[in-house]
Amino acid sequence: MLKNPRDGLTDKPLEKIAELKQLGHPLAYVGDVVGTGSSRKSATNSVLWHMGQDIPYIPNKRNGGYCFGGKIAPIFFNTMEDAGALPIEMDVSQMNMGDVIDVYPYEGRVTRHDSDEVIASFELSTNVLKDEVRADGRIPLIIGRGLTDRARQALGLSDSDLFEKPQAAEDSGKGYTLAQKMVGKACGLDGVRPGMYCEPKMTTVGSQDTTGPMTRDELKDLACLGFSADLVMQSFCHTAPYPKPVDVVTHHTLPDFMQNRGGISLRPGDGVIHSWMNRMLLPDTVGTGGDSHTRFPIGISFPAGSGLVAFAAATGVMPLDMPESVLVRFKGDMQQGITLRDLVNAIPYAAIQRGLLTVEKQGKKNVFSGRVLEIEGLPQLKVEQAFELSDASAERSASGCTVKLDKEPIIEYLNSNITMFKWMINEGYGDVRTITRRIDEMQKWLDNPELLEADADAEYAEIIEIDLNQITEPLLACPNDPDDIKPLSAVAGDKIDEVFIGSCMTNIGHFRAAGKLLEKLEEPVVTRLWIAPPTKMDEAQLTAEGYYNIFGRSGARTEMPGCSLCMGNQARVAENSTVVSTSTRNFPNRLGKGANVYLASAELAAVASILGKIPTMDEYLQYANDINTMADDVYRYLNFNEMENYTAAADSAFPVKVA
Numbered sequence: 300m301l302k303n304p305r306d307g308l309t310d311k312p313l314e315k316i317a318e319l320k321q322l323g324h325p326l327a328y329v330g331d332v333v334g335t336g337s338s339r340k341s342a343t344n345s346v347l348w349h350m351g352q353d354i355p356y357i358p359n360k361r362n363g364g365y366c367f368g369g370k371i372a373p374i375f376f377n378t379m380e381d382a383g384a385l386p387i388e389m390d391v392s393q394m395n396m397g398d399v400i401d402v403y404p405y406e407g408r409v410t411r412h413d414s415d416e417v418i419a420s421f422e423l424s425t426n427v428l429k430d431e432v433r434a435d436g437r438i439p440l441i442i443g444r445g446l447t448d449r450a451r452q453a454l455g456l457s458d459s460d461l462f463e464k465p466q467a468a469e470d471s472g473k474g475y476t477l478a479q480k481m482v483g484k485a486c487g488l489d490g491v492r493p494g495m496y497c498e499p500k501m502t503t504v505g506s507q508d509t510t511g512p513m514t515r516d517e518l519k520d521l522a523c524l525g526f527s528a529d530l531v532m533q534s535f536c537h538t539a540p541y542p543k544p545v546d547v548v549t550h551h552t553l554p555d556f557m558q559n560r561g562g563i564s565l566r567p568g569d570g571v572i573h574s575w576m577n578r579m580l581l582p583d584t585v586g587t588g589g590d591s592h593t594r595f596p597i598g599i600s601f602p603a604g605s606g607l608v609a610f611a612a613a614t615g616v617m618p619l620d621m622p623e624s625v626l627v628r629f630k631g632d633m634q635q636g637i638t639l640r641d642l643v644n645a646i647p648y649a650a651i652q653r654g655l656l657t658v659e660k661q662g663k664k665n666v667f668s669g670r671v672l673e674i675e676g677l678p679q680l681k682v683e684q685a686f687e688l689s690d691a692s693a694e695r696s697a698s699g700c701t702v703k704l705d706k707e708p709i710i711e712y713l714n715s716n717i718t719m720f721k722w723m724i725n726e727g728y729g730d731v732r733t734i735t736r737r738i739d740e741m742q743k744w745l746d747n748p749e750l751l752e753a754d755a756d757a758e759y760a761e762i763i764e765i766d767l768n769q770i771t772e773p774l775l776a777c778p779n780d781p782d783d784i785k786p787l788s789a790v791a792g793d794k795i796d797e798v799f800i801g802s803c804m805t806n807i808g809h810f811r812a813a814g815k816l817l818e819k820l821e822e823p824v825v826t827r828l829w830i831a832p833p834t835k836m837d838e839a840q841l842t843a844e845g846y847y848n849i850f851g852r853s854g855a856r857t858e859m860p861g862c863s864l865c866m867g868n869q870a871r872v873a874e875n876s877t878v879v880s881t882s883t884r885n886f887p888n889r890l891g892k893g894a895n896v897y898l899a900s901a902e903l904a905a906v907a908s909i910l911g912k913i914p915t916m917d918e919y920l921q922y923a924n925d926i927n928t929m930a931d932d933v934y935r936y937l938n939f940n941e942m943e944n945y946t947a948a949a950d951s952a953f954p955v956k957v958a
């Protein structure tokens with residue numbers, strides 16, 4: 300259940316759980332930090348399975364359970380809610396393995412068993428949580444409440460007073476943030492206040508292959524025969540390169556299941572869920588996905604567990620307690636050699652310097668946890684670049700992320716994506732009606748391109764300003780915590796064994812940049828270098844431009860487009876190796892057993908692969924300056940509407956006739 304030993308829970312966790320159960324009390328799962336951004340239904344399932352209770356007459360499913368944490372990652376928290384468990388954020392420093400405690404959910408306190416000694420106080424995140432526990436989960440509650448309302452309306456009765464009503468959020472009378480406006484628009488309102496319960500319309504929903512089978516089961520439980528969400532997409536990026544027999548079955552059966560309900564199904568080998576789904580988004584709309592990195596670069600998403608993803612896909616809405624927002628505002632000019640990945644790392648770095656974030660797990664502070672991270676000050680980024688920023692909001696444990704962009708990059712992106720969609724139809728992808736509908740919606744936006752903007756007097760839980768003039772060296776996340784950010788000079792010289800350039804954090808520009816540096820080598824690199832482009836379109840273009848030849852000559856191991864090493868339980872780096880990776884997270888043992896992993900830009904990773912160590916600033920700049928002189932050629936993005944092989948295919952497929 301846990302990849303790493305915990306205090307009092309080492310090599311035989313199941314025996315320990317059995318031993319604790321002998322005490323005769325329900326077990327609670329307690330941690331300083333529970334989940335970090337991720338922890339989907341599979342994690343919740345483990346807690347339910349070992350600490351929950353049977354559901355009468357329903358075999359192989361359990362519900363209930365208790366989870367207490369100093370910080371509980373939003374997706375973990377929500378999935379516990381969906382399962383009828385009781386998750387509570389509180390100070391758990393007085394709780395140790397094997398303690399017996401009394402929890403008073405109505406009074407908001409925890410005492411030592413049979414004593415008055417209060418060891419923690421808390422407030423439930425919402426009063427509706429009590430109903431969710433009573434109803435055995437948030438989804439049964441929403442369905443039961445909706446049916447009750449409709450039945451009472453039909454009978455001419457007043458609203459039921461049986462249910463806890465969400466507390467009305469305080470209206471400060473101030474303006475709205477961008478996220479609050481986007482969610483408001485999805486609810487037919489000008490904006491929603493933090494704390495307000497709402498059910499925004501889900502315009503785009505994503506499902507990936509490790510959670511897809513669970514989502515399929517949940518869809519069956521909901522008797523869903525057709526999706527109400529406008530676009531649902533299924534990917535196969537996590538399991539395609541090294542599938543187990545069970546994955547192969549999923550590859551064969553899940554596409555039809557999704558397409559029969561109106562979803563779009565990708566194919567094994569196509570690439571990473573987000574690099575595809577981002578290209579299917581509409582500006583200023585709301586969505587979700589069963590992958591914690593579902594972090595739209597345009598619009599906003601609130602990633603969720605497979606139960607809620609199924610609910611959103613089936614019903615077209617999703618329950619949401621609107622979180623507060625933290626604004627990160629960049630100002631100044633990017634300095635020489637600094638990349639967007641350094642700005643990703645600059646966000647936790649700035650928060651640490653202001654005392655708003657701590658690296659230490661015990662008593663961890665994290666200003667972003669459970670809040671929406673809203674980013675301003677880089678409006679001309681390409682949408683592919685904006686995703687680097689929004690993607691990493693998962694590592695901050697933020698519930699969602701917005702990036703304020705100008706219209707121009709979005710117009711460019713949508714024009715490219717319309718061609719991609721038409722090419723997909725020509726390539727035999729379905730569901731054609733869904734693809735066609737989305738093309739129409741994209742065109743409608745392009746005909747009148749308007750974007751929402753935050754009000755000048757919008758309120759934020761915190762505002763963090765980052766002066767780009769002050770970031771003069773690359774910033775790396777150090778082993779093994781994405782929050783542990785240090786400047787290059789603090790870690791230069793550390794020996795590097797392996798380098799990974801890939802994951803949803805990368806785009807084609809990163810591979811060209813690496814290729815330009817590798818091209819000059821006369822010998823293969825001294826490290827083990829892994830290259831995995833995010834999509835098959837990137838792979839094809841890099842091949843056409845000769846980069847695969849360079850990668851081959853430099854001794855790189857090229858992987859099928861997809862998650863590759865980032866996924867963590869397929870191909871792995873060598874035990875106890877030291878690695879520079881462009882992937883999203885460097886939690887202990889994720890890339891390889893005992894591996895020490897630095898997270899850095901593709902540019903810095905490429906230099907490390909050549910030198911076999913983390914470069915000094917001078918060494919790095921020599922290479923960075925080289926790339927700089929070729930920047931226009933290197934940092935070009937996939938504009939399908941300007942690529943003949945895609946436009947020709949698109950023209951022959953469109954307009955389509957749908958029976």
Ligand code: SF4
Pocket residue numbers: 536537571572573590592802803804861862865866882883
């Ligand atoms: S590349 Fe990594 S972070 Fe991105 S979707 Fe795949 S496993 Fe998740």
